[in-house]
Amino acid sequence: MKSKTLIIEDNENNMYLITFLLKNSGHDIIQAYDGQIGVELAKTENPDLILLDIQLPKMNGYEVATALRKDASLTKVPIVAITSYAMPGDQEKAIASGCTGYIKKPINPDTFVGEVESYLDSNKPD
Amino acid sequence: MIRFQDLSIKLKLISIQLFTTLFILVFFVGIYLYSQYHQFEDRAFSRMSTLANVLGSNSISALLFFDNDAANDVLESLETQGDILNAVVYDHNGELFARYDRATHTDFTFGDLLSESREAGDGHFILTKKIIFDNLKVGWISLRLDSTTRRAELVEALGQSFLLFIAGLILAGLLSLRAQKPISESIKLLADSARQVRDSNDYSIRVVSTSQDEIGELVVSFNDMLEKIRNHEQHLEQLVAERTVELEAAKTKAEESDHLKSAFLASMSHELRTPLNSIIGFTGILLQGMAGPLSDEQTKQLGMVKGSASHLLDLINDVLDISKIESGRIQVYDEAFKIDLLLVMAVSSLRPFAEKKGLRLRHNITSGLPRLHTDKRRLEQVLINLVNNAIKFTDEGEIIVNCYLKEGSLNVDVIDTGVGISTKDLETIFETFRQIDTGLDRVKEGSGLGLAISKKLVELLGGTISVISEPGAGSTFSIILPVRPEELSSEE
Numbered sequence: 001m002k003s004k005t006l007i008i009e010d011n012e013n014n015m016y017l018i019t020f021l022l023k024n025s026g027h028d029i030i031q032a033y034d035g036q037i038g039v040e041l042a043k044t045e046n047p048d049l050i051l052l053d054i055q056l057p058k059m060n061g062y063e064v065a066t067a068l069r070k071d072a073s074l075t076k077v078p079i080v081a082i083t084s085y086a087m088p089g090d091q092e093k094a095i096a097s098g099c100t101g102y103i104k105k106p107i108n109p110d111t112f113v114g115e116v117e118s119y120l121d122s123n124k125p126d
Numbered sequence: 127m128i129r130f131q132d133l134s135i136k137l138k139l140i141s142i143q144l145f146t147t148l149f150i151l152v153f154f155v156g157i158y159l160y161s162q163y164h165q166f167e168d169r170a171f172s173r174m175s176t177l178a179n180v181l182g183s184n185s186i187s188a189l190l191f192f193d194n195d196a197a198n199d200v201l202e203s204l205e206t207q208g209d210i211l212n213a214v215v216y217d218h219n220g221e222l223f224a225r226y227d228r229a230t231h232t233d234f235t236f237g238d239l240l241s242e243s244r245e246a247g248d249g250h251f252i253l254t255k256k257i258i259f260d261n262l263k264v265g266w267i268s269l270r271l272d273s274t275t276r277r278a279e280l281v282e283a284l285g286q287s288f289l290l291f292i293a294g295l296i297l298a299g300l301l302s303l304r305a306q307k308p309i310s311e312s313i314k315l316l317a318d319s320a321r322q323v324r325d326s327n328d329y330s331i332r333v334v335s336t337s338q339d340e341i342g343e344l345v346v347s348f349n350d351m352l353e354k355i356r357n358h359e360q361h362l363e364q365l366v367a368e369r370t371v372e373l374e375a376a377k378t379k380a381e382e383s384d385h386l387k388s389a390f391l392a393s394m395s396h397e398l399r400t401p402l403n404s405i406i407g408f409t410g411i412l413l414q415g416m417a418g419p420l421s422d423e424q425t426k427q428l429g430m431v432k433g434s435a436s437h438l439l440d441l442i443n444d445v446l447d448i449s450k451i452e453s454g455r456i457q458v459y460d461e462a463f464k465i466d467l468l469l470v471m472a473v474s475s476l477r478p479f480a481e482k483k484g485l486r487l488r489h490n491i492t493s494g495l496p497r498l499h500t501d502k503r504r505l506e507q508v509l510i511n512l513v514n515n516a517i518k519f520t521d522e523g524e525i526i527v528n529c530y531l532k533e534g535s536l537n538v539d540v541i542d543t544g545v546g547i548s549t550k551d552l553e554t555i556f557e558t559f560r561q562i563d564t565g566l567d568r569v570k571e572g573s574g575l576g577l578a579i580s581k582k583l584v585e586l587l588g589g590t591i592s593v594i595s596e597p598g599a600g601s602t603f604s605i606i607l608p609v610r611p612e613e614l615s616s617e618e
Binding site for chain 2: 016089109110
């Protein structure tokens, strides 16, 4: 299955890692290195899925998710938070700010693509 | 019966003064009446003596000239003396010469009276005197006086005394009423003020001193004492206020540093995970051959990198867990679930690791166990930790997980046939950063926090954890968790 995925992640190595894994499975990738650019790209590129890091420069992940959900064209797109699961309540906060789900960091390269695609599947019936 | 010491000071003072006055009055009135009674006789005889002298000398010429009529006339002058009952004049031979009798007293007869005498008889006094002319006795005169008025006079004096007595007492009463006022009132004021202080705890109350006597001194001391108490109280209040401010500052500081510690832990955890994400991710990609084929040696060494990275991740997770537990920041959820499935899943997930070491891992779950109300994920964490430890420290034999109900609590025993634990190590096995020196590869051992975390989590869930072991004879770790009574009854 081919899809357009927007990755919002500030760490270059992690961006490369996620991009590599998803490209390897045939997904198209759009990259954003901070929250602000992420929001702009989401609006112009209209991606099928957004992968969102929580600790970002300029706008954090929660703010990005909130901003995205305010855009009428982006209410349905799955947003998956990539959380470092540091403190209790982080995941609840992600869901509350508009994320569809979350994947725990560090990611497991063996299962990561499958997890990401499951969010695409759940969006398909729409 | 009212005792004197129970009377009010006012009544005490009044009664003391009244009794003193009464005593003095009784004493003096008694003396007065006594002397009054005794002076009556002296006064009577003194008057009779004067009368006898006057009458005697007036009768001299009548005696010398034997003129009875003239003597009788002289005696008649006694008419004016109401209490003289009878009077007689004798000549020098003792013959009756003249006589005077007051009406109704005519039948009295004088006895042998021819000597000077005074006689206090029943109801009368009799005085006899010589009549002397030119140093010659020319006759005798006798007077009889009615002494029955003495009693009447006494009664009259008694009546007067009684009036005096009453007047004295009233006067004394009035005086003492006024006199006791300054004493009893200042004491009462002091007593009232003391009571007011006791009831209101108001130490600013002061008593106004009206005198410089002992009561005045008492008032001054009382006021000084109140002043001292008030100062002491204010000092204490100030002290408490100061300490409160200090404590609040310390509390705020502690809360701030606690907050900083949590923020530090969260950011440290994130910062450590970010590079770890790349290490684990790229190692995985390389091992999967996604970036191209690897030699056996490269695969082996990359496997070691992956193992170390996983271990590092475990360490980070454990340190974060124990920090959260120790600072009370861990959230415990309360959900109802059946332990059977949880246990089977946990054991199944670890079975590959056991089988890799050639160990048998099996579970033994009693049917019909009640539902648990606890944090499922935390309980799973503890179970996995215990079974993982059992696999880690057992080289041959088997690991059995028993789950059963005992005395209204749920028991889970994890029994292994591993190296066992020495008595010395058993004491500290649940403490943080305690690891037993087993000589095994340290990379496989974990952070040394697993059992400490397990113990704290089990306690957080309201349960207990314990261990029985002997070196070489394996170990048994037991968890006991509370079950709600309603779940017990509904299952049975």
